[in-house]
Amino acid sequence: MSQRNQRVSPEDVHPIACPIREIFDRVAGKWSVQIILLAVSKGPIRFTELERGIEGISRRMLTLTLRQLERDGLLVRTVYPTVPPRVEYTATEMARELRGAFEQLAAWAVRHQDAIADAQRAYDDRQEKVAAN
């Protein structure tokens, strides 16, 4: 307890940081969260509904992200060979389980958003003073 200059071995952080990293990469991308939330809350959802429901997403990124989520087994893609074609995306059970974690993070965000904003202002003020030196 007195000695804190002990080396930090990579293994200390790895077992928790590594799986988390993997998850965040595939699940916490800018668009993945919104797609998953929509797919979870809106049941089977169509390509165009997603495109309209997610502000600012490009057709390209929607396609790429959907493919990745499908590959990871978070979404199921169902094609109805009608004309015009109809494709629906359904969240799997696995994806639905993410909602809890997302909501916990959202709660944390809400709880601390003011504190964060304050911290940022305080920090920026300090920088201004230094810059004005």
Place this chain on the structure above:
Amino acid sequence: MSQRNQRVSPEDVHPIACPIREIFDRVAGKWSVQIILLAVSKGPIRFTELERGIEGISRRMLTLTLRQLERDGLLVRTVYPTVPPRVEYTATEMARELRGAFEQLAAWAVRHQDAIADAQRAYDDRQEKVAAN
């Protein structure tokens, strides 16, 4: 319940997706997670300890990420005006509260890592077949 062609209004996803986005941006960056976890578990930690403890991080990215976390009030930076200089980073209470959410996500990751790997293999196999057409 029969009608699912209802429009998806942006407000349906916004209230939860927006704060989450903010959080993920500032907290779920490639390096932020590892830095926070190290700072939380290793008490006050020095620049060089972080550099050695996080595999593959560059000096530049470590500095940039530390600045951002400090600005957001997740880390406190303490300078000891000795020679050579000594700087320590301490996780704030706010940052420590994140551990729960991180661990929940980590648990999710561990629970489903096999299923995800399987899904990916299955998906890739399907693609190969198509490519071979």
Place this chain on the structure above:
DNA sequence: CAGAATCCATCAGGATACTG
């Protein structure tokens, strides 16, 4: 030791046009 500053490669991602 703990950075700041600079240069440079990569690549995520947007806009647009085309198609089964």
Place this chain on the structure above:
DNA sequence: CAGTATCCTGATGGATTCTG
């Protein structure tokens, strides 16, 4: 409708050098 293909640009981030 639900994509694919192509082009192009800005931001991300690594490597390196310099300094109090």
